Amino acid sequence: MSLHLEHLNPEQLAAVTAPDEHALILAGAGSGKTRVLTTRIAWLIKGARAAPANILAVTFTNKAAREMLTRVTAMLTAASPSSLPRGMWIGTFHGLANRMLRMHHAEAGLPQAFTILDSQDQLAAIKRMSKGMNVDEERFPPRELMYFINGQKEEGTRPREVRVTDETTKGYAGLYAAYDEQCQREGVVDFAELLLRCYELLARNEILREHYSQRFRYILVDEFQDTNRLQYRWLKLLSGHPRPPQAGGSLVFAVGDDDQSIYTFRGANVGNMADFERDFKVRNVVRLEQNYRSHGNILDAANALISNNRNRLGKNLWTSAGKGEPLRVFEGESDNDEARWLVGEVEALARDGTRLSQVGVLYRSNAQSRVVEHALFSRGIPYRVYGGLRFFERAEIKDALAYLRLVAAPDDDNAFLRVVNFPARSIGERTLEQLQDAAKQQNSSLMKAAEGTKVAVFKKLIDDLRAEVQGLPLAEAVEVTINRSGLIEHYKAKREGADRIENLEELVTAAAAFSQEERETESGEAVDPLTAFLTHAALEAGEHQAGEGQDALQMMTVHSAKGLEFDVVFLTGLEEGLFPHEQSVVERDGLEEERRLAYVAITRARNRLYLSHAQTRMLHGQTRYNIPSRFLEEIPQQLVKWLTPRLSKQKAFQPDFSRQTQSPFPRKPQAREVDGFRIGQNVTHPKFGAGVIVDLEGQGSDVRVQVNFRNHGLKMLALAMAKLQAA
DNA sequence: CCGATGGGGCTTTTT
DNA sequence: GCCCCATCGG
Numbered sequence: 001m002s003l004h005l006e007h008l009n010p011e012q013l014a015a016v017t018a019p020d021e022h023a024l025i026l027a028g029a030g031s032g033k034t035r036v037l038t039t040r041i042a043w044l045i046k047g048a049r050a051a052p053a054n055i056l057a058v059t060f061t062n063k064a065a066r067e068m069l070t071r072v073t074a075m076l077t078a079a080s081p082s083s084l085p086r087g088m089w090i091g092t093f094h095g096l097a098n099r100m101l102r103m104h105h106a107e108a109g110l111p112q113a114f115t116i117l118d119s120q121d122q123l124a125a126i127k128r129m130s131k132g133m134n135v136d137e138e139r140f141p142p143r144e145l146m147y148f149i150n151g152q153k154e155e156g157t158r159p160r161e162v163r164v165t166d167e168t169t170k171g172y173a174g175l176y177a178a179y180d181e182q183c184q185r186e187g188v189v190d191f192a193e194l195l196l197r198c199y200e201l202l203a204r205n206e207i208l209r210e211h212y213s214q215r216f217r218y219i220l221v222d223e224f225q226d227t228n229r230l231q232y233r234w235l236k237l238l239s240g241h242p243r244p245p246q247a248g249g250s251l252v253f254a255v256g257d258d259d260q261s262i263y264t265f266r267g268a269n270v271g272n273m274a275d276f277e278r279d280f281k282v283r284n285v286v287r288l289e290q291n292y293r294s295h296g297n298i299l300d301a302a303n304a305l306i307s308n309n310r311n312r313l314g315k316n317l318w319t320s321a322g323k324g325e326p327l328r329v330f331e332g333e334s335d336n337d338e339a340r341w342l343v344g345e346v347e348a349l350a351r352d353g354t355r356l357s358q359v360g361v362l363y364r365s366n367a368q369s370r371v372v373e374h375a376l377f378s379r380g381i382p383y384r385v386y387g388g389l390r391f392f393e394r395a396e397i398k399d400a401l402a403y404l405r406l407v408a409a410p411d412d413d414n415a416f417l418r419v420v421n422f423p424a425r426s427i428g429e430r431t432l433e434q435l436q437d438a439a440k441q442q443n444s445s446l447m448k449a450a451e452g453t454k455v456a457v458f459k460k461l462i463d464d465l466r467a468e469v470q471g472l473p474l475a476e477a478v479e480v481t482i483n484r485s486g487l488i489e490h491y492k493a494k495r496e497g498a499d500r501i502e503n504l505e506e507l508v509t510a511a512a513a514f515s516q517e518e519r520e521t522e523s524g525e526a527v528d529p530l531t532a533f534l535t536h537a538a539l540e541a542g543e544h545q546a547g548e549g550q551d552a553l554q555m556m557t558v559h560s561a562k563g564l565e566f567d568v569v570f571l572t573g574l575e576e577g578l579f580p581h582e583q584s585v586v587e588r589d590g591l592e593e594e595r596r597l598a599y600v601a602i603t604r605a606r607n608r609l610y611l612s613h614a615q616t617r618m619l620h621g622q623t624r625y626n627i628p629s630r631f632l633e634e635i636p637q638q639l640v641k642w643l644t645p646r647l648s649k650q651k652a653f654q655p656d657f658s659r660q661t662q663s664p665f666p667r668k669p670q671a672r673e674v675d676g677f678r679i680g681q682n683v684t685h686p687k688f689g690a691g692v693i694v695d696l697e698g699q700g701s702d703v704r705v706q707v708n709f710r711n712h713g714l715k716m717l718a719l720a721m722a723k724l725q726a727a
Numbered sequence: 728c729c730g731a732t733g734g735g736g737c738t739t740t741t742t
Numbered sequence: 743g744c745c746c747c748a749t750c751g752g
Contacts, residue, residue, distance in 0.1 A: 061742080094741085116742090118742080119741090191741085262739075263740075263741085265738080265739060265740085364739075365737095365738050366738080367737080424728065557740090559739050560740075583738060584738080584739095593739095
């Protein structure tokens, strides 16, 4: 057998070869989680314990799904090249739900060619619904309504089941109902609906449920800590719970790490791990604690930090690699200072042969990237920032897709409104209002109502296009549609239109690359190519930006760094208020989630980890004085080497002359000082505790200081009265 | 029909 | 301070 089981450690082996029971694998960062998952699948198939068709593996991102498929395929074809894992279902929760809904669309109450709304589309649909109903958007902001609707759907709650406690909730529930009706009328489905609809399909249809739990004997779940309540319930149904495996139910193999749960804000429920253990009476819990990524000091820091969390299943990472070098801590005078220092270090690293692509710059929030980008740009260092608009989310791509959607499904009002007058064909607001009124009266789509009005020109365009495109290969159909839409001409006439035209051409390429195979695995065989491609565009927003293969510094939020690793990591902006973020401190268990976030950040580093913070930082147009993050304090000091003197730990304020010579980064003297107190100084107050002076004003006996306290926020105090102590 | 202007807001993100 | 959005005026 070529699975190289002999290369697995005992715990990994135990997980891979787990007996026919439910299993929970607690997989620490860098412990070989993906390897275990993929080897387990290959082991099941090779050992003839399961046919590929008996396996369902579910992930959160398309990237993870692709990686899993690639690795499983590689393992299986190594020995017998033709044994592709056909019949196996690997995908995201949404992808799999989509697939089931297409196959059983009638039972689910949907047209087979239903359209998927991404978040942008959903918000547009909600706004349209609200406008149509003359909703007071001050009272019911569309964005809030969207959160409400998605939140309810993720709890499995339909409009009539919403617990109405007050007038506002009642209003929201009513709008939720109206929105759902609109979606149903138009044959569209948003992301949350995809899951809920599929859940309801299984819940109502025992035969189907029975079929799937028999077929998918083995269900494997990746990143289990990120599942939301609905996804957990979906897994329960699909596995035939509470029917035990001996009686034909599925075996659930869940892999997760409670310490890396960082998505509570979008509905993830770590509690699912404990619930799973209890509900499925899991006896087989395996801990993967050996880390193959980082040096000992880095792991020790991560372990120490995360041990401050109370709600944990418990885990301690270790490595057989050496301790490595200490963590390096830098205190900048300002965010600019921090950025300049970082760039200097990066230049030094690059000189010593470190590849830029092996260096990650991590930050808590996107706004922090600007200062660093600026510093990098001025030194000509190539970098790549993750995040932002992705390919299928770009305006011109959405426009082209809207034309395609109308070709595939003329009743899609969302798509209709997006492009009926884009490029401009003098169809104004008045005309559209009339059209919408007419459509409402006839209870028809806008496209149908366009017949016989001046908008019929547009209808004819789409109808002609449909006829022309009929039977053409997908890529050609896309190309013809783009050409006929007038988008190219429109952007040709624009100054910055060249990039957009390029993207439109890229869309044709993407259509050409969208293979028969993808079509089938994503939507099932029955769906026509165009619908399948549109589904693909909605479910997979595409890469963020082509990296162009250039060796570049990697910049991203800590959230997007999850799952990645770098030789060198810079974790920047470790300041109270930023990281942990000030919002999180008031949220329930918010601080623990921030700590897990810091844990994720630390465990991204293989060899070298820099931690940095700045005394002052521009935020919301104001200079803020931040004290170092508590997370810095939680890292044992013997693991750390300070690159700058530890201001926060200096006993009393004393001019530190040694600093001027020792520090390679001389700083300006502080402007003003009264009785040894200066702006930026760390202080303690008998009542308010630790804080930092952010302002100093007044003269003589009436000097006032403004202090930002760690736990009590901003306070203005009279220096003569307040019993302030330098910290 | 576009560009300018002003107001609000501002954590994290995938599907 | 900056970005996004809506609205207004040419």
